[in-house]
Amino acid sequence: MTRFVVILEKGKRNWSAYCPDLPVIATGRTRDSTLRRMAAAIRFHLDGLAEDGRKAPKPRSDAEVLVFA
Numbered sequence: 001m002t003r004f005v006v007i008l009e010k011g012k013r014n015w016s017a018y019c020p021d022l023p024v025i026a027t028g029r030t031r032d033s034t035l036r037r038m039a040a041a042i043r044f045h046l047d048g049l050a051e052d053g054r055k056a057p058k059p060r061s062d063a064e065v066l067v068f069a
Contacts, residue, residue, distance in 0.1 A: 005061040006038055020061040 008017045008031060015034040016027045024041045028034035046056050 002056065002059060004042060004059050005063045006035070006042075007063075008034060021057060021059050 004019050004021055006017050006019050008015055010031075014027055014029055015031050016025065017034050017038040018025045019038070019042060022042060022045055024038070024045050026034055026037035026041050028037050049056055
């Protein structure tokens with residue numbers, strides 16, 4: 001199982017997401033809809049690579065949440 005980091009950003013009226021390791025973005029009205037669209041976009045990209053006989057890139061990014069008081 002391969003794990004890709006997805007960054008979510010809240011805008012004034014929507015959410016957006018991108019993956020540092022893939023040329024994939026998605027937007028949606030809610031966080032959940034944006035994540036669903038992002039998952040579909042990543043799957044579409046990976047399936048396209050496979051159809052072209054190319055391997056998916058290995059994830060290079062990692063993420064951690066830091067909390068400050």
